[in-house]
Amino acid sequence: MARIVLTGNLRLYTEGVTELELESGSIRSLLRELRRRYPDIPEDIEDELAISIDGVLHQDDWFAKIEPDSEVHLLPRIAGG
Amino acid sequence: MTREHITTTINGDPVEFLCDAEQTLLDVLRDELRLTGSKEGCASGDCGACSVTLDGRLVCACLVLAAEVEGHEVTTIEGMAVGDQLHPLQQKFLDHAALQCGVCTPGFLVAAKALLDRNSNPTETEVRFWLAGNLCRCTGYDKIVRAVLDTAAEMRG
């Protein structure tokens, strides 16, 4: 089971849950599973997210692999100058 | 409105143009003559991006009325290279990576040339104060100053 950590304001949609374990092979399946568990999560939330898999940052990357032992962080999308 | 008919010399060539009395030399260089190497960064003499020489004196083209150049000699960045030969300053700016975005570069080159024409062996401090009227937001000035000092050294032989 991959360890999923929700940062920023995501806890507001997950009844305060900021950490959970999920079986999910990719960012896309992870997002689907999260929205299934927590319907309050807005549909377009992913447009506002950056997702770190084992320390590597992904933005808009549905099919990035999540290994069973991966550590995944959901962060606000990052914009630079 | 009546327009002024001006006869002048730009980069060694005889040039005639018509202008309104309130048009600046920069307006005319860019909008009438399409010599767009001189840039407008502020139109108030604070950034030096429009640096040209007027009878050999370094000035901001945005602070000269176009009508004032009647009978005078103007040189711009477009007059700096001779044929396919870059001026040593132009080459050193490239060698030293003394530009990033490059919009301030023409003004710096014209200003630096005016310095070296007067002082073949400037100190770093002299270079920095001479160029204080040319703003660069990209480079932090370091490589620009090095390029000018290196050019001076090379030109002294």
Add this chain to the structure above:
Amino acid sequence: MRYEVPETKGEAVSLLAMAEGGGRVLAGGTDLLVQLRSGMVKPDVVVDIKKIVETREITAENGGFRVGAAVTGAELDEHKALKKLWPGVVEAVELIGSTQIQGRASMGGNLCNASPAADTVPALIAAGAQCHIAGPDGERTLPVEEFCTGPGVTNLQTGEFLVSFTLPSRPPHSGDAYLRFIPRTEMDIAVVGVGVSLSLDSNGICVAARVGLGAVAATALLVAEAADALIGTSVDEGAIENMISAIRSACRPIDDKRGTIVYRTQVSGVLAGRACRIALQRAEQS
């Protein structure tokens, strides 16, 4: 707007008189063009005085110099003799803007723009410079300290324009200096400016002094009390301290984007002291 280039004082005067206040004089243009672009001024006619010989010359005159109102900072800087006689004045001109500005800006324009923060004015006041003005009723002469009557306002009447300055001769053992404070090293308007000119006798006693103070009141000031604090002394640190307090009590500054009342008052004293020491050293060496 019309652009005119008269070749004589007479033509210039009649052009300006005809414009009935709708005329502006153009010398270096480093202030005028900015005001034109911003719409701050909308003249009917701009009178370029640079073809009038007297405005462009530097001539020796009974031990001093006559300096045309449109002579540029760069030209003044290249005039060895003038620089030797009045180094403080030339330094003040050199402080105006960048190299590019120096190629155009003039003492005349700096004075006529009537900014309380103009760099040359305190130095010219300290030097006891005189303004030569041409107008419909002929020429007149005016001390620099009386030329500006308020921010942006001068003593010039309709049809008049500034032709030249006289920088007087000076006795041996005289020196002057000008210092200004700006936040950067270049390109700023003075937050405070102080010009000091003094003469010593053979025993090193100060026999004459003038102190000009800028950017701390509606116009640049001639501070007699500051001069009095020096005259009759050997310009020792005690005298300089007295001069400094005279300067600070003469300050009537405002709070604005360039400085606070407190800051301007404090720093005016600091610069006055520093300028005085430079002037003293120059007097001793001349």
Add this chain to the structure above:
Amino acid sequence: MAAVEKIFNDTITDRETQDKTLKWVGTRAPRPDGVDKVTGRAKFGADTYLPNMLYGKVLRSPHAHARIRSIDMSRALALPGVKAGVTRDDFPDYPAGAVQPAGEMVINYRDMTRNIMAREKALYEGHAVAAVAAVNERVARQALSLIEVDYEVLPHVIDVEEAMKPGAPLVREDLITEGVEPAPEEPSNIAKRVEFGHGDLDLGFSKADVIIERSFKTQPVHQGYIEPHACLASFSEDGQAELWCSTQGHYVARGHCAKLLQMDVSKLRVTCSEIGGGFGGKTVVYLEPLALALSRKACQPVKMVMTRDEVFRASGPTSGASMDVRIGATKDGRITAGEAVLKFQAGAFGGSPVPAAAQCAFAPYDLDNVKTIGFDVLCNRPKVAAYRAPGAPLGEYAVESVVDELAKTLEIDPLEFRLKNAAKEGSDSSYGPKFGPIGCVETLETAQNHDHYLSTLKPGQGRGVASGYWFNIGGQTSATLNLCEDGSVALVVGTPDIGGSRASLTMMAAESLGVELDKVRPLIGDTSALGYNMLTGGSRVTFAGGIAVHGAAGDMIKQLRERAAATWDVPIEDVEWHGGQAVAVNGYKDQEDPMGLLDIAKDMAKSGGPIVGRCSTNAQGAGPSFGCHIVDVDVDKETGKVSVARYTVIQDAGKAVHPSYVEGQYQGGAVQGIGWALNEEYIYDENGKVENAGFLDYRVPVCSDVPMIDTVIVEVPNPTHPYGVRGVGETPLVPPLAAISNAVENALDIRFTELPMSPPRVLAAIESVG
């Protein structure tokens, strides 16, 4: 097989072998656009002209906050020479939820349509209210004076803490704070609250021997690019449009403009001019949609250029901030807890960089207990735009100031103190994820051993150090390599080149192809030339662009091998690409003469037609970047003037593709930081109007203000990039504010908690301590 070819299998295991075999990457090669830029030939935003072109001008609000009762354009439009005018009625409104990803951020088009042209209210001085196009600038200016706007002036608010107070004038009457549970019932100027961190603060602080808590305030600053915003739009009668503009992202500009003009994206072709600086400020649109709307009405090309005054009043500055920081540490110098509350001005619409600031503030440290809270607050200023490592310089200023004070209190060398707590590979970052390979420790150790840090100060001088962090990003990027019939190669990329990226991308292309650098000529394609490209920002171009050109090279090499194999009539697996040549291997070794680009190109038509290498990707895995700055200052104790005597920037680049331009980024960032720390600030009058909208009184550093800026490029490779690149553009602006403040403290023994440290502020502090 040499490391460079190995790269194509994307298994970079041996960086050292790779570095030894690199021919172009890491050299100081000539810059492809260099000659155009030193001769004045390069065309920037305002340098393009078209026949029959009109000049557009914008009428801007003279009020910081005012309801717009009516706008009467009739007299302006009646003026001879005026060809078109636009107001709020010419742009679509969008509902509050109209958000969609565009460029780096989710863009809220309800806000953007209001930012480019005021609707119900003018929300800041300089807010666009109407625009006209006329035969020349003079007529256009005259027309503006004939537009009649009926304003109801409203109370305004600028300062972030004022704006947060109950009863403050509301910039948006129906704004309910996001990120607070339960949602507030009353509207306020607080658009959003964000929170990051981990561990237990109370526990952490209970373990601390020393706890230091300070509050900081900074004034808003502007990116200060030298080239004002400029564009030229040409709409034709059939609804097709072209746009030339100075932008950090022409694909992004295309998306915004199409949305704001309600047209098909495909019908708008955008060409980026050379860009005269951006630093984040040219990632959004201001004039572009207005010029297009005017051109659509007039059916003539319309050129618009901002004055410097407009740039300062109306284009994206960055936030001023109020920040509270509390850090605890043990006697032996281990940080036990860190807490920060950051309040940022967003300007007229939500979207300040406070989330990134909150994430980066403690990033240089490996902390068990850390929490940062951010508030995004509306005020009557232009909506802030990105500025180099958006937000990070502010948060880092506050945290690194307190860290410095802790080190001093504990009598530990400030670099030693940072090293004791430094983030390293495997550390939990303050914002969540574990760090992979990073160079934080390496930059600190390099600083410790640097001649600058070991040198003794002159009397009266002070020395300061500070660390800084930025994420860096990747994103959508496309590149094409076209093999020309003579064997030379045309490289097409879609990211505007602000600081030399044509050089770095060409070097990587030549490296990957194994050909001579001068055989590859780069071009920045317009929006019809390539697939989508995200903008030039986030320090992404050399990183993501490098992945794209490397991928395109791989695609081209595959085709080159195929052609060689077919020509030789050998199996493709028996042809490899070495040193820019197709070589027969295995059983066919030495049986065929190797074929280079020219050999294959000249018979390209016969062997199957044009050879085009393509790569379109969404680059992931940008490498986090750390820097450490050392600065010495002199302070004139009688005038309060601070001057920088010596400055050294040390930063991890991952891999410096073109070291000269990496150094240039370091030096430029440091000097922008010097300006931010010492003199730059927006000054507002009591009516909320900007008093210093020009380079005379908005004081960016000039050449004589600064010394040479020494640089050290640390290289801890980014494993996700074929050449190890991290991206270097933004991190250099993160440490300077704190480093300089720490140096002033060291010189005066006075801790400043407010920026800029301008002479009046410094002198007042000196006098107050006597």
